[in-house]
Amino acid sequence: MSQAVDEIKIGGIGASRKRVEDNRFIRGKGNYTDDIVLPGMLHMEILRSPLAHARIKSIDASRAWDIPGVHLVLTGDMMATRNLAWMPTLSYDTQAVLATDKVRFQGQEVACVIADDPYIAKDACEAIVVDYEPLPAIVNPAQAVAEGAPVIRDDKENQPDNVIYDWEVGDGEGTDRAFASADLVSKLELHYPRSHPSPIECCGSIADFNRSTSKLTVYMTTQAPHIIRAAVAMVAELPEHMIRIISPDIGGGFGNKVPVYPGYVCSILASILLERPVKWIEDKTGNLISTGFARDVYLKGEMALRRDGKILAVRMHTDADHGAFFADAQPSKFKIGLMHSAFAAYDIPVAHLTARGTYSNKAPGGVAYRCSFRVTEAMFFQERMVQAAADDLGMDQAAFRARNFVADDDFPHRTPFGFLTDSGQYGKCLEVGLKAIDYDNFRQQQAEARTRGRLLGLGISTMTEPLGAGNSREYDILGIKMFDSADLKVHMTGKAIVRTGARGQGQGHETTWAQIVAHELGIPADDVVVEEGDTDTAPFGMGTYASRSTPVAGAAIAMVCRKIRAKARKLAAHLLEVSEEDIEWELGRFYIRSAPDRGVTIQECAAAAYSNMPDGMEPGLENTAYYDPPNLTWPFAVYIVTVEVDPATGVWDVLSMVAVDDCGVRINPMIVEGQIMGGLTEAYAMSNMQFITFDAEGNCIGSNYMDYLLPTAWETPGFELHSEVVTPCPHHPIGAKGIGECAAVGGPAAFVNAVLDALSETGVRNIDMPLLPDRVWEAITYRRDVSGAPPVRSDE
Amino acid sequence: MTIVYDDRGDEETQDVPVRRIRFTINGEKKIAEVEPRLLLAHLIRQGLRLTGTHTGCDTTNCGACTVLVDGTAVKSCTMLAVQADGHEIQTVEGLATASELHPLQEGFKEEHGLQCGFCTPGMMMAAKALLDRNPDPTEEDVRWALSGNLCRCTGYQNIVKSVLWAADKLRSQAG
Helix, strand or coil: CCCCCCCCCCCCCCCCCCCHHHHCCCCCCCCCCHCCCCCCCEEEEEECCCCCCEEEEEEEEEHHHHHCCCCEEEEHHHHHHCCCCEECCCCCCCEECCCCCECCCCEEEEEEEEEEHHHHHHHHCCCCCEEEEEECCCCHHHHCCCCCCCCCCCCCCCCCCCCCEEEEEHHHHHHHHHHHCCCCEEEEEEEEEECCCCCCCEHHHHHHHEEECCCCEECCCCCCCHHHHHHHHHCCCCHHHHHHEEEECCCCCCCCCCCCCCHHHHHHHHHHHHCCCCEEECCHHHHHHHCCCEEEEEEEEEEEEEECCCCEEEEEEEEEEEECCCCCCCCCCCCCHHHHHHHECCCCCCCEEEEECCCCCCCCCCCCCCCCHHHHHHHHHHHHHHHHHHHCCCCCHHHHHHHCCCCCCCCCCCCCCCCCCCCHHHHHHHHHHHHHHHHHHHHHHHHHHCCCCCEEEEEEEEECCCCCCCCCCEEEEEEEECCEEEEEECCCCCCCEECCCCCCCCCHHHHHHHHHHHHHHHCCHEEEEEECCCCCCCCCCCCCCCCHHHHHHHHHHHHHHHHHHHHHHHHHHHHHHHHCHHEEEEEEEECCEEEEEEEEEHHHHHHHHHHHHCCCCCCCEEEEECCCCCCCCCEEEEEEEEEEEEECCCCCCEEEEEEECCCECCCCCCHHHHHHHHHHHHHHHHCCCCCCEEECCEEEECCCCCCCCCCCCCCCCEEEEEECCCCCCCCCCEEEEHHHHHCHHHHHHHHHHHHHCCCCCCCCCCECCCCCCCHHHHHHHHHEECCCCCCCCCCC | CCCCCCCCCCCCCCCCCEEEECCCCCCEEEEEECCCEEEHHHHHHHHHCCCCCCCCCCCCCCCCCCEEEEEEEEEECCCCCHHCCEEECCHHCCCCCCCCCCCHHHHHHHHCCCCCCCHHHHHHHHHHHHHHHCCCCCHHHHHHHCCCCCCCCCHHHHHHHHHHHHHHHHHHHHC
């Protein structure tokens, strides 16, 4: 007699199952790209431009060719003869693979050397002589559109200036009318600085072209192997079935490992030319100065308010600095990603957003750094604007938010920019957060401290983020619709393998995907192996970024399990000798409705699929599901921070931080909390120390970890997490929502709001992130706003 | 390392300077012939194929390459291989025995102290150096001892817990 299984015991949904992948990582047995060694493998290094903008007069690589151990030197001219000097970007622009005419940012790829050993390849790079004619550099949008500005993209026809796009969304006229009727208009302007996802592992690839089979295998650090396969087919003009992309263990991605980079392309061409495996492993400076940055957006806006605290309308404008090539990784339809998700948590009747994108002499490749396509900027502006508006109204920060939240019974809710948010309990999350931080008590402490000259502050930030692109109607990348997939094979002993089109980089897919199978089929999670990242074996999918894995690939796993269960039901009916209609399912087991003691386990059904299937039934217990989500999932969070600012130095310390995340059903609570803490740390980093800036010549400041500051265990504050609010996603098969990025998206404004709250008596309205001590000190001392926009100020 | 290249007939025979060094790694005695400029991290990764020691930056900031040299935590990208001559090196691969994990390894798994796993070996080696000299550290001690190692995934809170978990276990084993 079989029995239903206990879901938590078998590692199903809700179990804080220890991670499977840890077993190799804690032994030092991970398999990252740089760990792979192939027979006969050569090593590639890239020579990069020292200048931000310059015409290339000549390149002399003869001395490099003469160095023993050098096999190949690639330059732009050589790439051009194979039509590979330029490649398409993910945003329908072009990007130089190796520079031919000009260099357009510091760190741009100019030449490559392939040698026996990386040390020799580096020596040879230094032996290449490039003669540059320097040109004026542009490092911000104002310079880009100034009269007489040099045209960066003079390679393009019909590109007379540095403007990439002008775009708008929302209701301009309705917004104008609402502003005309407002009691009060609150305004804010700020710069969200350029940042870099900076996983500790840099990018790299090993291209291995086999002449005898015509097959190209590329091991590479990519979050989206199938998109890369399609891109390689397009760029290198190789047939897609002869390309195999393998994404081994990835040492962190955070969006940085989505785009196609010149290094990948060069290693592929080199392998084809040399017929040997070619490994390229980027160094940290190469990673920081040339690969997918994030943010770098100038936001300004205004809010129309009624005296009683009701928000009537919002007007926003963004100027985005995209660098030298428009290479953003984002859905094709939206020029500035999902910036128009701003204010989605608030019940605002009408809004209008205008956006302009410009070129500059900075690295290309705006990516979703732990963020669903520009949502971080949207939420940051939203919560900074909300704080400014509450201050202007003289209203309490928390009360103003609660007054304007979308109500629990108002879902699905159409936002003024056209999104449909699915569910939430915004007011309840805020209540939990305020209680946890002991809000009223802190306000008293704050007032008392102020009488003694101590500056305490409290900052609130909320966020709701559209996670899990597609649906396919609205979301595509290069025309490929943003669905995802899962493939499940249940073996005859009831063990299984699940493969998806996603590719985790630390999110714990090998653990959680098995938990979804356990939840749907009652097969213990320990009996399910998870495999991702090999385009020859995984079903086609769009990869892992923008918190889309659980919303899309995770849903596909649930759906493929249900297909398997439907077939297992037929097998159970056959084994129990009753008709299918007489059978019921409970976790792990089918039984006869009228005789619940008589049943068969899912494992017995699996055995029958290979050994005892009914006449006419196709053998086996395997299937594939492609999942096209009906909508994005909309998690919600409240982050509250308290700080103390030292007025003498501008240094600020976090006193406490509370995070209330409602991400629907949590598959593995331990892993979800790990994701939230990681995101909070990146939020703290961006608010406190982490940014990339440029001087007037376009020199990148933040090109290494001595200038690009990441918080360590010493600085990073502790976090208090709350999980008591759970609003299951109404359209996701297991009720889950995305979570990986929420804290990085919503967190920064909490820190900044807290510091500005501490400074409220100064009348300072904005200090641009990061809130470095000198900026905070300047704001306190001179009672003025502080801009952080490049070029960096000189010290005179 | 061995390098073979085309004999074009016009090259002078160059003597690649090579130094012979003797060292112990994870308890095994080794001899290596290395270029003087070879970094210890590269000797470990490429020469010995112990790829648990990772390289994450060029500037001795990230700590992914942390190993123990004579029991002291060292960033192996900042030491030349020739400087390891006569010394004893321990890497992440030396933590576990065939049958048993080191408490630090258990602690990182128990307390979810890792996500992508790239910084983990360096973190564990830095933590081992701490626990070897201070078996009963405070949270502050752990945070300070790990402040030379960067992690982008976890936010450190669970790493600190992992190290304290291991300290507890080591003390109970000793006691």
